[in-house]
Amino acid sequence: MASSKRRKGNSLAIQEKTPGFFKVVLNKALQDGKLEIKGFVASKYRDFLANSVILKDPNGAKWPVKLTRSDGSTWLEKGWLKFAHFYSLEEGYFLFFSYECVDSCFHVRIFSKNYIEINYPFKSSQHEEPNLGGGDGVKFSSADSFKSTFPFCVIKVQPTYVKYYHLQIPISYAKNFICRGQTRNVDLRIPKGKTWSAKSSVTKQAGRSEIARIHGGWSKFAKDNQLRVGDDIVLEMIKQQPKTTFEVHIFRA
Structure with missing residues (x-):
């Protein structure tokens, strides 16, 4: 963040x-x-x-x-x-x-x-606020309404994700579906498109809680797909073995 x-x-x-x-x-x-x-x-x-x-x-x-x-x-x-x-x-x-x-x-x-x-x-202003004027009472963006039978998570693109060389992902998602402490090779694939190789790892810094990241190839993925601050991305794990593969859905801000 x-x-x-x-x-x-x-x-x-x-x-x-x-x-x-x-x-x-x-x-x-x-x-x-x-x-x-x-x-x-x-x-x-x-x-x-x-x-x-x-x-x-x-x-x-x-x-x-x-x-x-x-x-x-x-x-x-x-x-x-x-x-x-x-x-x-x-x-x-x-x-x-x-x-x-x-x-x-x-x-x-x-x-x-x-x-x-x-x-x-700090939460980005790009997140939608509730609409209490009618209907079911809540507005949701396209990323929020994403559904799949595969494990997935929704991440708002932060400045550090496009400026540096990693994407921070929810620690619970990483431990449950990707890795538990060790570095793991993963593939990032856009729907019906190109695939990028990257790495995923969970690390713990002194005095801080554990952090899960995708790196070692993330920067090229972000650059090639012209990711911008405020975009929503959905990481959908479509394959776990022999190599973890994510289909990455991008919802522009």
Whole structure:
């Protein structure tokens, strides 16, 4: 991410004036593409929550997410995975939700496995905001509406992704579907087009959490396809063996 903001000194001990609850991120929520919300807020306000809500981070970035309800449970679903991928959520992370009734908004604070609040990346203005004027309440871009039976993730192109030699990908996606600590050769292919060779790896820098990247060929792919800041790309893993192959779908800003 190009820049971020640290809320210094914040640990898992929180005092909030508004109703709130904790959720621990499990792999099931990342694989199924939905997160069940429970606790005081979910039970008390279940019948008053709109069909869509806003997730808002401490920087003020807003994420529209649709709710689904079934058998007495309430789930964050369409839009949840985009939120999870943007903040590189993985199993064991803690989310603290506090509810603001006026705008059906959940203020979300994110804590890593060591109980320290994360650095919040700044969200690009290219992400669409909710439309509460009618319909289902949420607008989604073409990348958001992408569907596939293969594992995929959506990434917003940041300045560092076109200026330097790597693409940062969600750590949970990388560990689940690509590599676990080792460097791996991968192919990047545009639909019905050319293929580029690259590498994928998960590394850990001193004092920081793990970072997953595609590199060693990414810069040529970005240049040849004239990627620009604000573009959305979908990495769709269409083959895992003998060599991981991604079909890369580009949605221009």
